[in-house]
Amino acid sequence: MTPAISVIFFTTASGAGYGLLALLGLLVPFGLVPATPWFGLASLVLALALVSAGLLSSTLHLGHPERAWRAVSQWRSSWLAREGLAALLTYIPALAFGAEWLLARWPDPAAAAFGVLAAAGAIVTVFCTSMIYASLRTVRQWRNAYVALNFFLLAGFTGALWLAPAAQFFNPATWFPEMLALLFGLAGLVAKIFYWRRIDRTPGASTAETATGLGHLGRVRALDAPHTEENYLMREMGFRIARKHARRLRGMAVIVGFAAPLVLSIAALTLPATPALIAAVIAALLALGGVFIERWLFFAEATHTVVLYYGRAA
Amino acid sequence: MTSLPTPRPGGKKLGLVIDLDTCVGCHACAVNCKEWNTGGHAGPLPDYDPYGPQPDGVWFNRIHTYEAGEGETGRTVHFPRSCLHCDEPACVTVCPTGASYKRAEDGIVLVNADLCIGCKLCSWACPYGAREFDEDEGVMKKCTLCIDRIYNETIPEAQRVPACVATCPAHARHFGDLGDPSSEVSELVRSRGGYDLMPEMGYRPVNKYLPPRKNTCHAPALPAPATHNASPGGNPNGSNVGERLLAWLDRALSS
Secondary structure: OOOOHHHHHHHHHHHHHHHHHHHHHHHHHHOOOOOOHHHHHHHHHHHHHHHHHHHHHHOOOOOOHHHHHHHHOOOOOOHHHHHHHHHHHHHHHHHHHHHHHHHOOOOOHHHHHHHHHHHHHHHHHHHHHHHHHHOOOOEOOOOOHHHHHHHHHHHHHHHHHHHHHHHHHHOOOOOHHHHHHHHHHHHHHHHHHHHHHHHHHOOOOOOHHHHHOOHHHOOEEEEEOOOOOOOHHHHHHOOOOOHHHHHHHHHHHHHHHHHHHHHHHHHHHHOOHHHHHHHHHHHHHHHHHHHHHHHHHHHHOOOEHHHHHHOOOO | OOOOOOOOOOOOOEEEEEEOOOOOOOOHHHHHHHHHHOOOOOOOOOEEOOOOOOOEEOOOOEEEEEEEOOHHHOEEEEEEEOOOOOOOOHHHHOOOOOOEEEOOOOOOEEEOOOOOOOOOHHHHHOOOOOOEEEOOOOEEEOOOOOHHHHOOOOOOHHHOOOHHHHHOOOOOEEEEEOOOOOOHHHHHHHHHOOEOOOHHHOOOOOOEEEOOOOOOOOOOOOOOOOHHHHOOOOOOOOOOHHHHHHHHHHHHHHO
16 A cells, blocks of 8 residues: 555654543543643643644545545444544543643542543544554455554554653653553554564465456466556555565664664663653654654555456455 | 445345456447546546556556466456445445445445545455546546446437446446346356355455356367268269369368
């Protein structure tokens, strides 16, 4: 599948934003990160900015961006509509949570309730995003349970990596976000490695023989293509990445997206305040870059059954 | 509504039966489809760079050619590919806006271009590559089973079939109601072993393909009398030239 930059940016940025929002909603009411109003303002603005930038970017690849509002009506059948609806609904408790946080004195039960609701909305939205891909039977690399797990863990990981410097800035003694980042990061890395093993080892159920129904005659080879030049199908769904390049990019995603941020997070726990803050910010930025590469590969390595008709494996 | 209509027992399922035994791979179906549909319900069907080095455009039929099998049993098969108007079309259910829909009355899968936001997810959900994006209009296009022909009372009744069916010179494409077990197309599917493409996907296509007939290395043995017995005159071993000439003429004309 052709990696569309707007969609990759969307899942990366909004994933981090929803991760941060969910962690704020769950941790602040329990006093696990500072509850000061300035921290609340800064971290919630950051979370909602990441989410909103991602959502806006996702409309860029549409043929009719001005009709994007229509995309929530079919939530009964469509994961894309569910995602749009969940994304919009999550703004309500998120903004209420922010307003309560800035105005209330902690501990505040209303803020806690809105926080938990915002977290639930964020988790549901990320799950719906992953299901847009995982529900497609046509792409074997997407049709597995690792996809939802990867999206969830990487949202938690990148969210925690942004929570860490924000919390440290207002209270240098905070250590909980870093611990969370380490936990989500390690789990995310393991899940990603299992995902790569799976897609490398599990062949698709469909072949040129089942696609044409001519398997009873023997092996099926494409002899003549229907058209001489590339068409929409091949441009959109016929993207190919060399195995060598994929290996190299997987290595980069592991180093930039996981190894470096994890080492920097451990460093941030041990360093004095200012260097720790710098290490935490670099860790968050590197992880975003690494997840961007990981998400690019998620598309680039995915093969669609339509290429079977054009004499290629899917 | 992108939720699928509740299937009714005995409900109409309009579709095509494509005979891979007789298809000659001439692309006439694709061309006539393009010609009709560029001015029809889903038109215009754009062409990009039509006279340049990389011509491209939206087509509802694509004709592939395959080799299947090896040696004497191997063969060349021409293979038209178009929308199969599936019973379980995930291209419809993934649509977030309700632009894609399956008609309850005849099972035809259509796109409402006024509601389509051009997210392309339906084309990702189709295993068969039946949907092509119109870059000019920013909406998805697909085969309509020529709804503007099959129900068109302004054209002669014999022409109320999809353009691809009307034009096929080898009579390899058949149109009818596959929901009716007594229809001609259902009978054809039964007698020729019509099958689904990628049944493992679970989309339950309505369109069926008829497999190429078994080939042999020899012409079939027909109960025809041997030519020398049937020859009206002339003996190939005859003594005079006239008799031998007649025998040769007879052989030449009857072979």
